[in-house]
Amino acid sequence: xxxxxxxxxxxxxxxxxxxxxxxxxxxxxxxxxxxxxxxxxxxxxxxxxxxxxxxxxxxxxxxxxxxxxxxxxxxxxxxxxxxxxxxxxxxxxxxxxxxxxxxxxxxxxxxxxxxxxxxxxxxxxxxxxxxxxxxxxxxxxxxxx
Amino acid sequence: xxxxxxxxxxxxxxxxxxxxxxxxxxxxxxxxxxxxxxxxxxxxxxxxxxxxxxxxxxxxxxxxxxxxxxxxxxxxxxxxxxxxxxxxxxxxxxxxxxxxxxxxxxxxxxxxxxxxxxxxxxxxxxxxxxxxxxxxxxxxxxxxx
Numbered sequence: 001x002x003x004x005x006x007x008x009x010x011x012x013x014x015x016x017x018x019x020x021x022x023x024x025x026x027x028x029x030x031x032x033x034x035x036x037x038x039x040x041x042x043x044x045x046x047x048x049x050x051x052x053x054x055x056x057x058x059x060x061x062x063x064x065x066x067x068x069x070x071x072x073x074x075x076x077x078x079x080x081x082x083x084x085x086x087x088x089x090x091x092x093x094x095x096x097x098x099x100x101x102x103x104x105x106x107x108x109x110x111x112x113x114x115x116x117x118x119x120x121x122x123x124x125x126x127x128x129x130x131x132x133x134x135x136x137x138x139x140x141x142x143x144x145x
Numbered sequence: 146x147x148x149x150x151x152x153x154x155x156x157x158x159x160x161x162x163x164x165x166x167x168x169x170x171x172x173x174x175x176x177x178x179x180x181x182x183x184x185x186x187x188x189x190x191x192x193x194x195x196x197x198x199x200x201x202x203x204x205x206x207x208x209x210x211x212x213x214x215x216x217x218x219x220x221x222x223x224x225x226x227x228x229x230x231x232x233x234x235x236x237x238x239x240x241x242x243x244x245x246x247x248x249x250x251x252x253x254x255x256x257x258x259x260x261x262x263x264x265x266x267x268x269x270x271x272x273x274x275x276x277x278x279x280x281x282x283x284x285x286x287x288x289x290x
Contacts, residue, residue: 112225
């Protein structure tokens with residue numbers, strides 16, 4: 001891992017999805033904005049605020065999980081100074097599952113430059129991007145009650 | 146309505162929630178980014194992209210509805226040049242319903258300055274921010290099938 005990781009929102013974004021795919025909490029720690037302003041909203045989930053809560057959320061997701069297949073496709077970006085917003089389609093499927101079982105999610109990722117490097121400041125995910133065949137994505141989403 | 150409306154992300158944000166509360170589609174037209182880059186994701190909804198799709202979505206929401214009570218509370222903002230991101234708690238309740246019936250939602254709003262004025266470029270909503278008593282918010286969310 002080189003310092004290039006921190007030089008652009010796109011590099012941080014790639015590292016974020018790599019960290020998810022590899023269940024790599026250390027990499028998550030490296031890319032998330034430290035302190036109280038980090039924001040993470042998982043699909044169907046509560047607001048997690050502050051790096052501790054955000055990273056604890058990822059720790060819970062990673063705990064006992066098999067590494068998933070994670071692809072991301074940038075739909076659009078908005079850029080301004082030390083701030084960048086990426087609208088992203090995510091395709092996430094369980095380890096070894098066929099491609100047609102991928103859940104297609106939509107996320108807004110917000111990147112912030114501080115002290116000469118970029119951080120992931122906010123991840124806001126929703127599901128599904130499109131309806132899955134036979135309601136598959138709906139059946140697989142976290143239950144609310 | 147004065148031109149002050151367009152001079153800051155916060156003014157646009159207030160106008161956005163006023164437009165929702167008053168079911169005012171003309172005001173929505175005035176504040177949303179025109180063209181193909183506008184993005185709206187309603188809680189539990191699909192990705193709507195482009196001003197036509199976004200405004201048609203609001204038209205469907207407004208159609209036959211009674212004006213709701215809409216409050217918004219800014220949790221945090223990220224600012225950079227001609228771009229601003231607001232993390233917002235929304236409290237939305239039906240016309241004349243008591244305050245305790247409000248749904249508490251969370252939204253990421255993205256503002257973009259173009260041609261010397263600000264626009265709402267993206268609204269990404271999720272629900273619920275916190276669990277409601279007796280699953281009330283869940284019962285009121287749009288059905289998925």
